[in-house]
Amino acid sequence: MSEVQIITEEQKKAARYAKAMGHPIRIYVLNLLSKQSCCYSGDLTDELPVAKSTLSQHLKELKEAGLIQGEIEAPKIKYCLNKDNWEEAKKLLSNMFDS
Template sequence: MEVKIMSDEQQKLARYAKALGHPVRVYVMQLLGQQSCCYSGDLSEELPIAKSTLSQHLKELKDAGLIQGEIEAPRIKYCVNKENWSEAQELFKTFFRI
């Protein structure tokens, strides 16, 4: 029988923290938070990084559940996943009250 050391909340907090652990991803979250959605092409114009690098950062945020992407061929529209972002904010607030 495996003993669970970390709670679900601790694991989620770590996943969100890892996803926000790069300045480009923090910038993307702040940018998406200021508008309803953004297309990947618009993001690549906004950031002076290669499109492939931006795609990797978007994938990290999406895998953590902080953003969601909708394919609107030939582009992808990204938005903040409001439910998970609210959860992340609450987990961080609780963590920083320690």
């Protein structure tokens, strides 16, 4: 049962986060949330040139990657960063670049 792990779990995680960040709209959202603590997806729908269903999918991906979290504030949904995972992503991706 001994498996030589060439690619580490950390590298897989880093790739997972990077992948979630690999679209302009998702970068935009993360960028916003890193500056302003939270936002409503309705605001994003107004600003961004995509259908609300498309935006919803992008937000879902960010959620599934663990980078953001949504909180119901009926009838709206308030989104903010998932701080723990955001920190982890920062650490993992920053590590890529130093040295």
